[in-house]
Amino acid sequence: MNDRLRRSLVRVGAMASKETLHVLRDPRTLVLALVMPVLMLFLFGFGVSFDLDRVPVAIADADRTPASRELVRRLTGARELVSAGEADPADADRLFRRGEAAAVLVVPSGYGAQVARRERITLQLLADGSDVVVANQVLAKADALVRAESRRLAGVDLARVDPPLQVKLWTRYNPAGRSALFMVPGLAAYILAISAVLLTALTVAGEWERGSMEQLFASPVGRLEIVLGKLAPYLVLGMLELLLVVAFGAAVFDVPVRGSLALFLVVGFFFLVGMLGQGLLISVVTKNQLVATQAGTMSSLLPSLLLSGMVFPIENMPPALQLLSRVVPARYLVHALRGILLKGNGLAALWPDLLALIAFAVAVLALATARFQRRLA
Amino acid sequence: MTGPRRPSARVQLAAVFRKEIRQTVRDRRMMFLLVAAPLLQTLVFGFAVDFTVDRVPVVVVDRDGTDLSRLHARRLLADGTLRRVGAGADLAEAAPDATRGPAEAEAALDEGDAAAAVIVPPRFGAELLAGRSPEVQVVIDGTDPNRSTVAGATASRYFGEVAEDLARARLAAAGRTPPAQLALAPRILYNPTLQSPPYMIPGIAALLLLVVTTIVTAMGLAREREMGTLEQVLVTPIRPTVLLFGKIAPYVVIGFVDVLLLVAAGIWVFGVPLRGPLSALFVGTLLYLLTTLGVGLLISTISRTQQQSFLAGFLFVLPAVLLSGVMSPIRAMPGWLQAITWVNPVRHYAEVARSCLLRGAGFGDLAVPLAALALIGGAVFALAVVRFRTRLG
Numbered sequence: 001m002n003d004r005l006r007r008s009l010v011r012v013g014a015m016a017s018k019e020t021l022h023v024l025r026d027p028r029t030l031v032l033a034l035v036m037p038v039l040m041l042f043l044f045g046f047g048v049s050f051d052l053d054r055v056p057v058a059i060a061d062a063d064r065t066p067a068s069r070e071l072v073r074r075l076t077g078a079r080e081l082v083s084a085g086e087a088d089p090a091d092a093d094r095l096f097r098r099g100e101a102a103a104v105l106v107v108p109s110g111y112g113a114q115v116a117r118r119e120r121i122t123l124q125l126l127a128d129g130s131d132v133v134v135a136n137q138v139l140a141k142a143d144a145l146v147r148a149e150s151r152r153l154a155g156v157d158l159a160r161v162d163p164p165l166q167v168k169l170w171t172r173y174n175p176a177g178r179s180a181l182f183m184v185p186g187l188a189a190y191i192l193a194i195s196a197v198l199l200t201a202l203t204v205a206g207e208w209e210r211g212s213m214e215q216l217f218a219s220p221v222g223r224l225e226i227v228l229g230k231l232a233p234y235l236v237l238g239m240l241e242l243l244l245v246v247a248f249g250a251a252v253f254d255v256p257v258r259g260s261l262a263l264f265l266v267v268g269f270f271f272l273v274g275m276l277g278q279g280l281l282i283s284v285v286t287k288n289q290l291v292a293t294q295a296g297t298m299s300s301l302l303p304s305l306l307l308s309g310m311v312f313p314i315e316n317m318p319p320a321l322q323l324l325s326r327v328v329p330a331r332y333l334v335h336a337l338r339g340i341l342l343k344g345n346g347l348a349a350l351w352p353d354l355l356a357l358i359a360f361a362v363a364v365l366a367l368a369t370a371r372f373q374r375r376l377a
Numbered sequence: 378m379t380g381p382r383r384p385s386a387r388v389q390l391a392a393v394f395r396k397e398i399r400q401t402v403r404d405r406r407m408m409f410l411l412v413a414a415p416l417l418q419t420l421v422f423g424f425a426v427d428f429t430v431d432r433v434p435v436v437v438v439d440r441d442g443t444d445l446s447r448l449h450a451r452r453l454l455a456d457g458t459l460r461r462v463g464a465g466a467d468l469a470e471a472a473p474d475a476t477r478g479p480a481e482a483e484a485a486l487d488e489g490d491a492a493a494a495v496i497v498p499p500r501f502g503a504e505l506l507a508g509r510s511p512e513v514q515v516v517i518d519g520t521d522p523n524r525s526t527v528a529g530a531t532a533s534r535y536f537g538e539v540a541e542d543l544a545r546a547r548l549a550a551a552g553r554t555p556p557a558q559l560a561l562a563p564r565i566l567y568n569p570t571l572q573s574p575p576y577m578i579p580g581i582a583a584l585l586l587l588v589v590t591t592i593v594t595a596m597g598l599a600r601e602r603e604m605g606t607l608e609q610v611l612v613t614p615i616r617p618t619v620l621l622f623g624k625i626a627p628y629v630v631i632g633f634v635d636v637l638l639l640v641a642a643g644i645w646v647f648g649v650p651l652r653g654p655l656s657a658l659f660v661g662t663l664l665y666l667l668t669t670l671g672v673g674l675l676i677s678t679i680s681r682t683q684q685q686s687f688l689a690g691f692l693f694v695l696p697a698v699l700l701s702g703v704m705s706p707i708r709a710m711p712g713w714l715q716a717i718t719w720v721n722p723v724r725h726y727a728e729v730a731r732s733c734l735l736r737g738a739g740f741g742d743l744a745v746p747l748a749a750l751a752l753i754g755g756a757v758f759a760l761a762v763v764r765f766r767t768r769l770g
Contacts, residue, residue: 028685036692043699049709050523096566097732097742102708118557125561129568130735132428132576133706139563140530146561147537154556168512169529171519172486182521194691202684286406289683290596294410297588302418306425311704313524315434316427335489342520349488 011221015229022203023233033199037191037241038248044187045180045253048311052137056084058091058101065112072107074149080141089126096128103127103138115153173342180253185337186310188245189271189330193304196238196272200279201292204230208287227369231276238272239265246341258344264337267354271333274361275300281368304330332356383614393615393623401627411593415585415635416642422581423574423647430527434462436491438482445502449539453495458531462491479516486518493517493528505543567650567735574647579730580703582639583723586662587669587697589635590628592690594673598624599686602677617766625670632666633659640734652737660740661729661747667754668722674761678768697723725749 023030057076061068076083084101095101106124108114114121125142129135173181207213216226246264249255257264278300286292306312307321308330314322325331336353339345347354383389402408437450454461462485482494496514504511515532519525545555568575601607610620636658643649672693680686698704700714701723707715718724725746732738732746740747 026682026685028680029682029688033688036688036695039692040695040699043696047699047710047714048705050705051526052706052709055708092566093736094742097736097738098745099728099732115557118554120558120560122560122562125563127563127565128736129565129571130576130731131706132568132571132573134708135565135568135571136428139565140527142563143561144530144534146559147534150557150559151541153559169515169517169533171517171525171529173519179522198687199684202687206682206684288406289687290593290600291406291410293592293596293687294414298410298414298418302421306422312426312428313430313521315432316429317425321421321425338520339489343487345487 008222008225011225012229012232015221015226016232019203019230020233023237029199033195033237034241034244036195037245040191041184041187041245041248042252044183045249048183049179050133050137051179052134053079054082055080055103055134055138055141056101057081057138057142058084058087058095058104060087060089060104060106062109063107063111067112067115068107071111071149072105074152075105075142075145078145080145081138089124092126096130101128102131102134103142105142178253180249181255181342182338183310184245184249184253184255185341186308186334187249188242188268188337189308189310189333190301190304191241191245192238192268192272192333193275193300193330195241196234196275197279197282197300198293198296199237200231200234200276201283201286201296202289203234204280204283205287205289205292208283209289223372224369227280227365227372231273231280234276234279235269235272238276239268242268242272255341257341259340259346263347263350264340267333267336267340267350267357270354270357270361271329274329274357274364277361277364277368281364281371284368284371303328307331308334310334327360329357329360383616386616386619389615389619390623390626393610393620394626397624397627398630401631411589411631412634412638415589416638418585419578419581419639419642420646423578423643426577427573428576429571429573430524431458432460433458433493433524433528433531434491435459435528436482436485436494437461438479438494438496440499441497441501443502445505446497449536450495450497453532453535456531459493459528479514482516486516489518491518492521492524493532495532508547567652572648574643575649575735576731577703578639578643578647578649579734580701580727582636582643582730583665583701583727584698584703585639586632586635586665586726587694587723590632590666590669591673591676591694592687594625594628594670595676595680595686595690596683598674598677599680599683603682618762621674621762621765625674628670629663629666632669633662636662643734649734651734653733654739657738657740657743657747658730658733661726661733661743661750664747664750664754665722665726665729667758668750671754671757671761674765675757678761678764697721700724701727703727719749720753722750722753725753 059072059076061072072083075081084095087095087101087104089104089106092101092104095104104126106126108121108123111121123146125139127135127138204213207216217223221229242265246255246257250257279296282295282299283292286295303325304310307314307317307325307328309325310330314325314331317325332353336350336357339350339353384392401411435454437454439446439450450461453459479494479496482491482496485491486494494516496516498511498513501511501513513532513536515529517525517529548555565571598607607620611617615623640649640651640658644651673690676686676689676693680689700707700710700718700721702718703723707718707724710718728746729743729750732743736742
């Protein structure tokens with residue numbers, strides 16, 4: 001029995017070393033597989049940010065008094081909004097279509113006089129709603145700036161009264177609100193999903209296409225041994241990528257590692273096994289590299305980008321998609337990695353994620369091996 | 378001159394085109410992936426991507442438990458940006474509970490049950506009435522910067538308003554005229570309720586078109602190279618350039634079919650408006666396809682296997698997607714990265730599609746992105762054709 005196991009392990013090892021040779025002899029693939037995570041991390045870290053400043057706002061000042069000019073100077077003087085020049089409210093459409101301004105601020109005529117009379121004054125803001133992210137931020141920023149200006153105008157009078165109520169805000173885990181800290185754990189899931197599912201799908205489908213799979217079957221290597229041997233090198237490659245992403249994230253974007261590194265590796269391992277199994281399943285079903293990539297993109301890449309909570313919060317999705325996200329392993333990985341890296345959570349908080357990842361890995365591997373065996377009988 | 382004459386270029390092109398169309402259409406799985414999959418993805422994308430931050434889960438720890446503290450807690454949650462979660466929701470309503478404190482709020486944040494905690498101090502109501510200034514604490518989970526900004530702003534805005542109203546009331550009670558007050562009345566054009574789908578769908582069309590055309594061309598041609606079928610066709614009187622155009626033509630057709638399908642789905646399912654001239658969108662699509670197909674072609678000429686061309690395709694597609702302004706605004710990127718986005722065709726096509734559909738922009742408004750697309754597309758395609766010919770000629 002021990003002898004059989006030993007021989008079986010030797011055969012798995014032989015498959016794995018053959019597959020490793022394939023990977024190593026194709027330096028382009030290897031470089032791409034290792035350069036891609038670094039490049040993506042770099043782009044995500046610097047490129048994906050929802051925090052805008054210096055948003056161009058055109059000014060329609062119908063008052064043209066020192067008071068109104070002071071208002072405009074105060075609103076556009078900060079880092080948040082910048083003036084995109086004078087405009088007529090009727091020009092808003094043209095400005096928005098050409099992307100020259102994101103909003104038009106309308107100061108009513110008689111503004112200066114109203115301030116002097118201590119009235120309530122309404123400023124109008126025409127915003128370009130076609131870019132939802134920018135519009136939301138412009139509205140929030142303009143609102144805050146107008147409130148601040150209102151308080152400043154009132155300053156002399158209100159200062160005599162004690163503030164009746166105070167609010168103290170604390171932000172934990174990511175006090176500076178940096179997008180990179182939020183993105184890196186999500187990115188790890190995304191990169192692993194791409195490389196694990198797609199690389200396995202491609203390499204196994206390639207063997208079918210070239211007919212070399214039949215040659216392998218003619219050898220004494222068993223089906224399960226083929227599967228394990230083929231997956232092993234990609235497992236190593238995936239773990240390397242995972243470490244690379246975290247090391248790079250820590251070095252360049254100061255992503256902390258507050259929790260246990262061992263737990264991090266365990267979670268990453270089971271996620272990878274699941275993804276490799278999924279890639280195998282796809283390749284067994286499609287047997288064609290072109291179809292396999294598209295199927296892999298559909299079934300792993302997009303869900304891990306969209307339904308994992310990596311960028312868009314799951315709570316905001318319709319119930320049907322929330323339910324669907326429960327079978328997306330990336331969801332559990334993203335949650336677990338954020339917990340480990342940013343919050344320092346341990347197994348006590350993260351066991352449901354780990355359990356879900358293990359369940360997915362076991363289920364998909366079993367399914368893939370079963371399909372694999374049936375395919376050949 | 379010698380031997381039989383070559384058929385005219387038109388005949389050659391028609392022959393290759395017919396063969397390619399048949400080959401593509403006959404492969405049911407491929408057709409599904411090229412036509413049905415993008416449509417399916419658009420539907421998922423459209424429903425999944427929501428930029429509105431609302432219903433942020435909040436734990437309210439009301440350590441005062443008076444009518445006044447409950448009133449403020451309710452009003453804070455009234456506009457739906459914050460949503461009360463956890464046991465705190467019922468317990469605090471039921472009875473004043475001084476034992477539940479910040480520790481429990483922190484536990485809820487740690488476990489991710491809540492994204493913020495509002496802690497109302499004991500004797501909040503009494504101190505407020507007595508004219509002293511009680512301090513409300515708001516603890517926010519900063520993991521998601523977008524959400525934490527909104528949650529923090531909502532809480533500080535609400536309590537700021539309460540404070541200002543109280544201050545004004547006290548001034549008035551003391552017999553002085555309250556000072557002038559400014560308010561902002563926003564009017565939002567094109568998408569008044571700031572729905573995410575009308576904003577996302579045009580961008581998604583740009584992304585899917587890129588994935589479908591670039592990677593499929595790159596891999597399809599690499600596959601032919603692997604199998605040696607390109608060489609077989611080249612033994613026939615067909616010229617390399619003709620072969621190239623014939624191979625690409627079906628993808629142009631599929632690209633247009635995809636755009637039409639996605640726009641139709643956007644209009645009927647997600648209420649995307651169609652305000653601009655469709656001709657501008659078509660010209661933009663054609664120029665964009667020139668680029669995406671050109672890149673696919675270029676990749677196929679530099680890679681030997683399908684695996685390589687897939688990875689190279691991804692190496693192009695991912696940065697192009699991230700730096701396109703589709704998922705996050707270009708204005709939020711650092712300056713040097715914004716400069717790089719100028720050579721990104723996805724950025725310009727997303728701009729054309731959004732501006733045309735939502736803002737009703739025509740050729741005059743879109744001159745800059747259209748010219749950029751034409752320039753990039755022309756350069757990439759010319760380079761690809763030259764490389765393809767030298768590889769095969």
